[in-house]
Amino acid sequence: DQQVKQNSPSLSVQEGRISILNCDYTNSMFDYFLWYKKYPAEGPTFLISISSIKDKNEDGRFTVFLNKSAKHLSLHIVPSQPGDSAVYFCAASGWNNNDMRFGAGTRLTVKP
Amino acid sequence: GAGVSQSPSNKVTEKGKDVELRCDPISGHTALYWYRQSLGQGLEFLIYFQGNSAPDKSGLPSDRFSAERTGGSVSTLTIQRTQQEDSAVYLCASSSTSGATGELFFGEGSRLTVL
Numbered sequence: 613d614q615q616v617k618q619n620s621p622s623l624s625v626q627e628g629r630i631s632i633l634n635c636d637y638t639n640s641m642f643d644y645f646l647w648y649k650k651y652p653a654e655g656p657t658f659l660i661s662i663s664s665i666k667d668k669n670e671d672g673r674f675t676v677f678l679n680k681s682a683k684h685l686s687l688h689i690v691p692s693q694p695g696d697s698a699v700y701f702c703a704a705s706g707w708n709n710n711d712m713r714f715g716a717g718t719r720l721t722v723k724p
Numbered sequence: 725g726a727g728v729s730q731s732p733s734n735k736v737t738e739k740g741k742d743v744e745l746r747c748d749p750i751s752g753h754t755a756l757y758w759y760r761q762s763l764g765q766g767l768e769f770l771i772y773f774q775g776n777s778a779p780d781k782s783g784l785p786s787d788r789f790s791a792e793r794t795g796g797s798v799s800t801l802t803i804q805r806t807q808q809e810d811s812a813v814y815l816c817a818s819s820s821t822s823g824a825t826g827e828l829f830f831g832e833g834s835r836l837t838v839l
Contacts (some may be wrong), residue, residue: 618766646827655728655815655830656767701767703828711780712757712828716766 615639616704618715626723631689633718635702638683642704645678647687650699650717659700660687692722726750728831730816736837737806745801745834749818756799757819757828758791762812770814773799806838 617636625631633647643664648656662669662676662685669676675688689696699719705712729748737743749756758770769783773793784790788806793799803810813835817828 648828648830653832655817655832656828657830658827661827711769711772713769714759714767 614716615642615713616702616715618702618718620718621716622719622721624721624723625692627694628691631687631692631696631720631722633687633689633700633702633720635685635687635715636683637685637702637704639704639713640683641706644705645676645685646703646705646712647674647676648701648703648714650701656701689720692720694722694724696720697722728816728818728829730814730831730834732834733832734835734837736839738839739808740805742802742804743806743836745803745814745816745836747799747801747816747818747831749797749799749816750820750829751797753818753820753829754796755819756793757817758799758801759815759817760812761815761833762809765812767815770801803836806836808838811836811838 615638646661647659649659650656660671660674660676662678667678673689678685699717701717702715703712728750731746754775756773759767761767771784771791772780788804791801813833815830815833817830819828
């Protein structure tokens with residue numbers, strides 16, 4: 613069962629522009645939502661998170677937006693940089709960090 | 725090091741053989757996860773251990789797959805009678821649930837190739 617979905621397998625943006633990566637989920641019991649970044653031949657690394665009591669969390673160039681009614685979250689990167697090129701995974705878990713589920717990932721390419 | 729350690733980093737085996745993949749989580753982390761990523765696919769949940777609770781095995785794809793976690797620390801994922809479709813990168817992650825942000829710390833993965 614695909615509880616976390618990333619429907620765009622890839623995204624290409626120009627350096628300096630905004631990157632918007634989208635994620636949808638089906639399980640209303642999810643309470644924490646996270647984005648992970650993965651470079652080739654490395655494990656995913658944590659990027660940013662948001663709990664269900666918030667609708668926005670910002671960390672430098674990265675902002676995550678959560679729309680609980682739509683069961684949708686997005687990651688905004690602005691301005692995008694070539695070093696941001698990686699696969700981005702959306703993840704969700706219950707309040708006690710139980711059973712974290714990941715989306716299929718979106719490959720972001722930022723062109724110089 | 726202080727991170728999640730996985731071994732072997734690469735494993736090539738023949739179809740029908742058994743393999744064992746090892747994960748050494750971050751010390752003190754009570755939660756341990758196994759995921760796999762097949763070529764061109766996302767992260768597929770396999771199994772989850774939390775403290776002394778019974779593991780959540782709902783993601784294991786067949787009864788050829790099993791995992792154990794000894795003493796609440798090191799975990800071993802065993803694949804019996806490997807098939808070519810088992811070829812993937814197997815990722816282990818651990819986390820601490822105390823005051824958790826939900827962040828998982830991943831190892832670099834074990835790449836399994838079944839010939």
